[in-house]
Amino acid sequence: MTMVRLNGVSKTFENGVQALDRFDLDIGGGDIVTLIGPSGCGKSTALRLIAGLDEPSEGQVEWPKGRPEIGYVFQEPTLMPWASAFNNIWLPLRLRGVSRADARLRVEEALELVGLTEFAEAKPHQLSGGMKMRVAIARALVTQPTLLLMDEPFAALDEITRFRLNDELLALKQRLFLTVVFVTHSIFEAVYLSSRVVVMTPRPGRTAEETAISEPFPRSEAFRTSVGYAGHAKAISSALRRATDESRLDKAALEVHS
Ligand SMILES: Nc1ncnc2c1ncn2[C@@H]1O[C@H](COP(=O)(O)OP(=O)(O)OP(=O)(O)O)[C@@H](O)[C@H]1O
16 A cells, blocks of 8 residues: 655756656655665665655645655764754654653663663663664654655665664564655665665656565565665666666767757
């Protein structure tokens, strides 16, 4: 069942840069869909449009069942350096006028979800990179979203931490019945996490190809080392290459005709 649909969405910024060109995307409830594509192809723009932080120039963002609560996780944890983990996680509720006392149970629940109960009073500089990202995820979860938008959240982390957070994300998704739209540059991360991978063309971004990863959840190390996993990664790598080559050929053809 569709939760959100991008229907022929184009986005051109005031400076004339066109980030998206008739981009179609259908996210079903419970999906975990990854957008992958060359740098600057409009992945973050697509997330911002879904979040309602920006408006499409053409096309529509449609919510057949109504717009749900949305959580947003950025590449950088963007925590307030002077504030404790607890106070950082409280922020979205505080902005909605919820007092610290009234927020306590929900903040503690969010801390527990990301395994940081013991670190409620720690300041960001006392936390590792992975722990800071867990705080950022807890902050996104504290408003109890059903849709989680994640923009390269684990890109800055070492591979071991990244793998661990991938597993934690999948566990959270199952536990909280989340729908997730995830952006990454890592083909392996896309395969491990996703029910579907959307390969985008270079800017202006469109859907080049879509691949279903039908491996059941929960996934584990056994999947990471399986032949099927390697096969999916290879297929997505080829799709990315095709998307880039075709776009280059299209541009060359345009130049010849102009
Ligand atoms: N507010 C803005 N004004 C003008 N141009 C913008 C704006 N935001 C993004 N762009 C441009 O739109 C294009 C798409 O940007 P976007 O951040 O969506 O790409 P991306 O695929 O997420 O890139 P990356 O993988 O490098 O993070 C880029 O060329 C970017 O410079």
